[in-house]
Amino acid sequence: MGVEALPRTIAWVAQDGADGVDGAVVRLVEQRELPARLVFWDVRCVEELEDAIASLAVRGAPALGLAGAFGVCLAGVELLSGAGDRRHGSESGFDAASHGAEAFLGALEPLARHLAAVRPTAVNLAWGVEQALGAVRAAVVQGVSARTALAHAIAQAQELAREDEVANRAIGAYGAALLPDGARVLTHCNAGSLACGFYGTALGVVYAAFEQGKLAHVYADETRPVGQGARLTMWELTQAGVPCTLQCDGMAASLMAAGKVDAVVVGADRIAANGDTANKIGTYPLAISAAYHGIPFYVAAPTSTVDASLPDGSGIPIEYRDAREVIDVEGFSPDVFNPSFDVTPAALIAGIVTERGVYEPGEILQALSL
Ligand code: MRU
Secondary structure (H helix, E strand, O other), X not given: OOHHHOOOOEEEEOOOOOOOOOOOEEEEEOHHHOOOOOOEEEEOOHHHHHHXXXXXXXXXXXXXXXXXXXXXXXXXXXXHHOHHHHHHOOOOXXXXXXXXXXXXXXXXXXXXXXXXXXXXXXXXXXXXXXXXXXXXXXXXXXXXOHHHHHHHHHHHHHHHHHHHHHHHHHHXXXXXXXXXXXXXXXXXXXXXXXHOOOOEOHHHHHHHHHHOOOXXXXXXXXXXXXXXXXXXXXXXXXXXXXXXXXXXXXXXXXXXXXXXXXXXXXXXXXXXXXXXXXXXXXXXXXXXXXXXXXXXXXXXXXXXXXXXXXXXXXXXXXXXXXXXXXOOEOOEOOOOXXXXXXXXXXXXOOEEEXXXXXXXXXXXXXXXXX
């Protein structure tokens, strides 16, 4: 099938010929159904999108950024139709018929704040929300109608989706250049096309190296507890025709000791100013193992994942998830520790691959000033 035939993970779909408002849905790949079935979910309101985000039907930092932007637009569609107030049983005080873009923005902001807080670790969710709100704010200054302001936000969100793909292809090209010929790459979680709008970050590096004929094999960590590696990474690599092998998380160090890994490439949910990086739980022990075995450990992420407001990784908010993700046996409820992410210290990272080039972790802020 090849990488180019992978599905778009998230897209705004509206009636033809309109400004993107009428009949709008956010079309998602329903990732909880993979690898058994490729199913799309047409999400019709922001509340439903929040459920999709919380339940991991859509997940992965760049895809969450797009979900944030599209979610603000969905909330806007609801406000214009009056459906939002009816559904939430609340009064936004917004009357589409008699109010302009400023009142629209005022009604949209609390809905946007709620959406941005659904998952705390990936900075991209709040970033995407802010990008769409920014378009509405700019429209308010222009004195346009609420509907036109919403159309601007939709256009901005769609532009983010286009930029996501361009950025991932650039990350792929920069990252592939770091790999030796015949590279055997180990990855964790799913930082692939399914975690983005299209193509992927860590798997973008894999796809670019594969296209160049320099990739021999990918080893995918299972990624307990939810199995993003086993279910999603193995599915998309197989679809793309990339040779791959699945192993349990605890087997990674043995693979390295056996001399089967040339590089580790992972994605990121939030990168602090000093290069400390939050990613799926189990990334940090992987970085320690790679350092012990003298294997380069790379982080691949767009610059939208950098949080310049945090000096180091100690301030990154870590999401804790339901115990039943770890063990779900009727009548048995042990105490469970289930953080969804860990923070890998910058000292263990050989380079951060962005769409603007490869940076030393401690110099990652330079990528933002380009
Ligand atoms: O809980 P998830 O599936 O959203 O976690 C995803 C990850 O940790 C990814 O590695 C990260 O978001 C980078 S995706 C390009």
